[in-house]
Amino acid sequence: xxxxxxxxxxxxxxxxxxxxxxxxxxxxxxxxxxxxxxxxxxxxxxxxxxxxxxxxxxxxxxxxxxxxxxxxxxxxxxxxxxxxxxxxxxxxxxxxxxxxxxxxxxxxxxxxxxxxxxxxxxxxxxxxxxxxxxxxxxxxxxxxxxxxxxxxxxxxxxxxxxxxxxxxxxxxxxxxxxxxxxxxxxxxxxx
Numbered sequence: 001x002x003x004x005x006x007x008x009x010x011x012x013x014x015x016x017x018x019x020x021x022x023x024x025x026x027x028x029x030x031x032x033x034x035x036x037x038x039x040x041x042x043x044x045x046x047x048x049x050x051x052x053x054x055x056x057x058x059x060x061x062x063x064x065x066x067x068x069x070x071x072x073x074x075x076x077x078x079x080x081x082x083x084x085x086x087x088x089x090x091x092x093x094x095x096x097x098x099x100x101x102x103x104x105x106x107x108x109x110x111x112x113x114x115x116x117x118x119x120x121x122x123x124x125x126x127x128x129x130x131x132x133x134x135x136x137x138x139x140x141x142x143x144x145x146x147x148x149x150x151x152x153x154x155x156x157x158x159x160x161x162x163x164x165x166x167x168x169x170x171x172x173x174x175x176x177x178x179x180x181x182x183x184x185x186x187x188x189x190x191x
Contacts, residue, residue: 066084074096082103102133114146135153138158
């Protein structure tokens with residue numbers, strides 16, 4: 001083994017060990033091509049077309065979901081959306097683990113659902129993926145971030161640019177970094 005090969009050997013550098021099996025990486029590569037050619041370039045009102053493409057890659061979508069063409073879904077097979085869920089323009093769904101959106105949930109433009117991190121205390125720096133749940137009628141506002149393993153309760157609101165580091169209670173408005181309770185929200189389902 002040459003000195004260069006030894007330098008980049010996974011035995012010597014655990015950072016070079018892939019976090020996902022080859023089948024996952026191939027599926028994401030194929031999805032990337034479909035996303036670039038057929039999903040992202042589709043006209044804005046073609047929500048059913050984009051839902052069909054996501055379904056072809058294993059997403060489970062309810063009726064009338066609105067997923068916009070510039071939304072980025074990392075792994076469609078880890079996406080579940082109930083009826084009327086929306087993922088806005090330039091939103092990022094990094095779903096190394098399952099991400100679920102309840103009915104009428106909204107993920108606004110440039111929001112980030114981050115479903116994984118790394119164990120920085122482990123020299124192998126392994127990926128740690130955790131599911132994210134966005135409850136029915138919840139709203140993740142523009143440029144807000146939901147961290148791995150967080151559950152956003154029914155009707156909760158995560159304000160503009162806020163970061164949810166822990167579970168958000170139902171029918172409550174949160175804001176800031178990290179997000180803190182601002183006030184209660186009226187339960188619109190009880191009207």
